[in-house]
Structures are given as C-alpha cells and as structure tokens.
Amino acid sequence: MTNQMLKSFASALALGASVFATGALAKSDITIAMQLEPPHLDPTSAAAQAIDSVVYTNIFEGLTRFMGDGSVVPGLAESWEISEDGTVYTFKLHDGVTFHDGTTMDAEDVKFSLDRASAEDSANAQKALFAGIESVEVVDPLTVKVTLSEPDGNFLFNMAWGDAVIVSPDSIDNITTNPVGTGAYTFGNWVQGDSITLIRNPDYWGAQPALEAATFKFISDPTAAFAAMMAEDVDVFDNFPAPENLPQFEADPRFQVLVGSTEGETILSTNNKKPPFDDIRVRQALAHAIDRQAIIDGAMFGYGTPIGTHFAPHNPAYVDLTGNSAYDPEKAAKLLADAGYEEGFKTTLHLPPPSYARRGGEIIAAQLAEVGITAEIINVEWAQWLESVFKGKDYDLTVISHTEPMDIGIYARPDYYFQYDSLDAQTLMETLNATTDPEERKKLLGDMQRLISTDYVNGYLFQLPKLGIAKAGVQGLWMNAPTAAIDLTQISWSE
C-alpha cells in the first residue's frame, strides 16, 4: 500500500508544483480579505456592513462622504448652502458625472434616491436618517434643494452614510447583483461564496485611482484567515478575526499591522427598567465592579481603548469619562449594600456570538461574582439576540458593540432596549439636533456624554479596535473605520 499511497501523494504534489510556477503578479491589483460575505450589493436596503465594505466610495457615492479620519467632505455635491434657519440645503452637484452604464448623474437621480430611501415602503435599514426630509426639489440638472421639517445639525453627516448613496432609476432593479453607481470602480464579477472583483472605471469623474482591479475574498474562520495571510494568498485582511495572532504578524517583516479604532462602543447593556437595575446605585455598582483593562487583555489580547461613555475616542468631541467608573470592587460592594443588596443578587447575561462578547462576558461574570452578583451566562445567536433582547427587551444584561457612527441619540429613545427614560437626555438631544454651530454642538455632545456616564445607563467597556493586516508594500489603507468601508481609491503599492 505504501507504494500506492506515495504515488498518489507524489502526483498530487507534482500537480501543485506545476501551478505554483505560474505565480508572480504585477502590482496593479490587490486581494483583500474580509470576514463576512455581503448578502447582496445594495447598500440602501440592508444593514450588513459587508455590503458597505465592498461598495462604499468604490462603486457608490453619496452627496457627501466620510474620509478615513472620520471627517465629512463633499462627494457628488461639490458644494452646498444652508439657509439661515437651517432647514433648507441647496446642493450644487459635480458636472460631468456618469453612472457606470453611461447615463448622466443629475439632480433627478438625487431626488429619486432620497425619495426612495424615505418612501413609505422603503427597505432602507437606516430610514431614520431620512425622516427629517420634507421635500426634495430639482432646481436645475446640477442643483437640488432639500427641505427639512426642522433643523438637523447632523444632516450632512447623515448623507455620507452608505445607506444614502445616489443610485440610478435605470439600474435599480438589478442593484443587488449588478450594482451601477458613479464610483471609481465598476462591478466586475461575483463568485458567490468566494470572491467579488471590482475593475477601475476609466470614465470616473474624479482622479484616477492607482489600482486597476481589486478582489474581495471572504474568510471567516480565524485559522483559515491566519493561513491565507501567511501563505500570502491575500494582500490585506480588513479586520482580522484572531487578535491572538497579531504579534506574529508584527514580528514578520513581510507584513504591517494596522491597529485602529472603529465606531463600535462595546458596552454592558443594562435593562434600566428591570429591577434591580432601575436603581442607579446598582448600575453604578456594576460600573465599579468591572475592570476594563482585564476585559481588554483577556478578551481582546490587549487591543481596544477603554471608554467611559457611549462615544468614539477618536472623535474630537470625545470626553474621557473612564474615571466615573474606575475599577473599585469595594465601592461597588458598598453601593450594593446601600441599595439593599448586601448579599448580592442573581441575574442573567445574554451573549451574542462575536468573541468580544463571549470572551468578554465570561470575564465580566467573574468580576461581578467578586462583588456578590451571580450572572448566569446565556449564549444566543444573532437572530435570537435581536428577537428577545433587542426587540423583546427581555434581558437583564448583555454585551454588545454598537457599531453605528454617532449613535449617542439612542439614549434619547425611551423605547430603545436600554429602556433609559430621561427627560434631560431627550431635551439635550433635541437641542443638539437643532444646533448647527460646530463649537456649540461639541459642547452639547460633551454634556450628553457626561449625563449618560453619571447616570450609569450601561457599563462602558471599550472601543472595538480595527485590526488590519497588510503586506508591507500596501499604502493608503484606512487605519480607523469611521464607517464600514475599504476605500480603494486611496490604496496603492509602494515601489
């Protein structure tokens, strides 16, 4: 048998060697791996971040857009004017912009896109972004006037989301499988389950990007991700699933490791209406019982920035409030005693699948046990989490990363699953929404952060890191993720 076995092995190996010899690629394309495959390619009708990772700014563009540092800059709109009272935005569109099918992008398309997103039967996952739009008017082919029902200081920011990109009525029917946008890359090919290829758009209205083509590959298994990177099958891993392997890549001169920040505030969400968590002393006790650094070290292998409120640390308006909930188990025990729980109490902790939640949850449960709180861990799938925790509000505690950018407004929604009903928070958000002055907004955002921090609405843990790995020669990758995007227009190979 050994002969036979060796023979079949040898032939398999010979097969390998023959294909290997045809390697060697010119560096004008790139292969980028991401964890999840997009379900389809319409960013305006699903919440899946993988869609934006592939199409945002590559295939589709909006009136405004995010840059890698989180700033909002003009996109298809080259400029705009805001009326005195802050309710009318007049956008001046770039001239000479065409969709990939050759049709011209004009004010009619903008009206179509915004009307479609805010329509009654709209399938937009972020419909709230468009809720304030009262009307969209075409002034001339390159001018469009958007009237809001009330001033919204966030409007230009909202229009930069992937859910607000401009689409063409001519190609809307096939948008899920054959997206037609205005971006620097056109859709090439999709081998479902394996990869998506984008090709440079020679007719792009803006500057021509360096890369001719890009392939996105989908690898969710951490071991497979490690192997693909080490074997150099892929050039970039957008968000690497195995933080424990990063030191190995850091030590390898073939690779660069890009540790940045995302918009994901990882928190210990607390049901503020459910006893005993309706007592602020109990919530404060939770906050002091938690040792953030131990969670970051244990669950994230040291990657992640501690936060003391629901706000991204890389944002200029961020206030460091971690001091409000410093690790102090004695204080926690005393607060519990004051609230009438000398003996502690029993509660539950729902954990969705991501490793930050499952690993982090175990550590939190152990830390809570130190102060006498017994948290029973319940592992749930995403769909179950959405159903029972998020929609049903049937939970005590859960660990989750809130990845939407600038989502502090959720604290002004008493029906949100935290069930935090504070008139102060609601008034503050109303004032904020009506304010357009940047300095004033920054101050109000600071107030809001302080309010939820000292109300101990949730346990604030850490900002979810973006752990990128790339071959040493790749330039222009986003370090941070102000939104889910892999902006190909900025990427190039160094000589």
Next chain:
Amino acid sequence: MLRYALKRLISLLISLAVASVVIFAVIEVAPGDPASFMLGVNAQEDTLAALRAELGLDVSKAQRYFNWVGGMLVGDFGTSYTYRTPVSQMIADRLWVSLPLALYALTLSTLIAFPAGIYAAARRGKPGDLTVMGATQLGIAVPNFWFAMMLVLIFAINLRWFNAGGFAGWDQGLWTGLHSLTLPAIALALPQAAILARVMRSSLLDILGEDFMRTARAKGLSRRQALWRHGVRNALIPVLTIIGLQFSFLLAGSIIIEQVFYLPGLGRLVFQAISARDLIVVESVVMLLVFAVITVNFLVDLAYAAVDPRLRSRT
C-alpha cells in the same frame, strides 16, 4: 416486480412528505426573525413590515409551508432572503464545488484504501498488517479539520505549493480547479480511506475463509492468484455499500473542511444561511440532501430486487 417498485415508490413519497414537514417545523420553530436580522438594530417597524411582505413572511406558517412545498414540486426552491437570488441557482453553483470535491475525495480514499486493505489482509498478523492497521486507527482518530490545518501549514504556508484555501471557479481551467480542491480532498479522504481500508481487510478475511477459496487453492492457484481472482471480487460487495454511504457523507458533511479552506460549497452555504436566518435556503438544501439520500436508497432497493428475486416476494 412492478408491484414491488410501486410499493417502494409510495414509501419514498411518504418519506419525502414526512421529511419536509419535519424540516420545516424544526427550522421554523427556532426563534429569530429573518427581516430584523437583515435590517439590523436601527430598522423601523414599517420597514420591517415591508420587507416581511416582500419575503412572503407575512402569511401564516401553514400557508408558507404549502407555498414552499408547492414551489419545490415545480422546481422552484424560492428566493434566498439574504442573497435575493433564486435558491435553485445558488444550490447549482455550490454543487459545482461540493460534488467534484466529494468525488475527488472518494477517488483518493478508494485509491488509498483498496491496496492498503488487500495488503493487510494478505499479510494477516504480520508486521505489514499491523502497520497498516495502526495507521488506519490513527486515520480514524485524527479529526479531519486538524489534519486540514496541518496540510495548510506544510503545503500552503511553508512550501507554497498550494493556496491556503478558496476556489477560483472552473472557468479558470480544470487544473486550477482541481489544484484548489486538492488539499481539501486529501483532508477529507484520509479518514474515509482509513475506514474503507479496515472494511476491505475484514471483508477479504471473511472471504478467504470460505470454501470456494479453499477449492481455488486446491485447484492449484497460488495464494496471490486466489486472492486476486476470487477473493477481491467477492469482498467488494460490503465495500461498495460503504463507498455509497461515504459519498453522501462527503457531499453533506464537508461543512468543517469547507470552512477551513473557505470553499464556496453546499456545506458553507448552509452554515452561512443558518447564522443569517436564511430559512428558505436551509430548508431547501436540507430537503435536497434528504431527497438525494432517499432516492439513492430507492434505487439501491430496486437494484437488490433485480439481483435477488427473494426480496420481491418478501415485501
């Protein structure tokens, strides 16, 4: 014979009907709304309702069951909730990976197992037999995903002879396709080969003790000639049964290997669909696999009956 075939056919149809009810019930009973999974945490109630209507989720469970079964009867497996493409097309695409992979692995496993089993049987109790049996014991004990990782480590990361995973598609050429399936096929094949080699050996040993083998030797054939001319052929029947079982196992059961090598096969499709609550895809793929197994059994039953008339009268 016709009556027998008719009876088997009726029992096949009943099995399929029962299977469809069980599959539907089990998958639908798990909590989780596909629409809210797709639209995420910021979705508004009216958006969710619109999507549910679009997906056909707003009707009663019974109605949905009949829509699903009715569609399948005319070859329409429905449209995937998340991918928004016809399920039948997705299954067809994935079969182009899973089917060749299963066949490739089965071929490798047979090529390894036959010589190994025959060699071991011919040298029963000698060091050669013990070595092969030891190796097969190891082959059964080692989990195939671990073995897959070792293959990747050696042949993809260190030697760079293969890609660590992925499948470029058959349109890149037959060699490229086979090349990217080689490591997964080896990982899948070895544990199967170990089982098959043991079956081959024991089946052959049974035959070697039969009277007709003694007769063959008495007629003057050497041990080797008797083994090849009369032994192997008769030992094949149980071996072929095992190969048949292994094929359906390889087709349906390569989920983990497809995950390790990130291959776009049926197993990974089901895996993704389950976590995304893409119920229609899960239901349809599972139903298809059940259909394949039941149909193969049906054909095997008919084949047995054709060979062995006693079976016909017994049923």
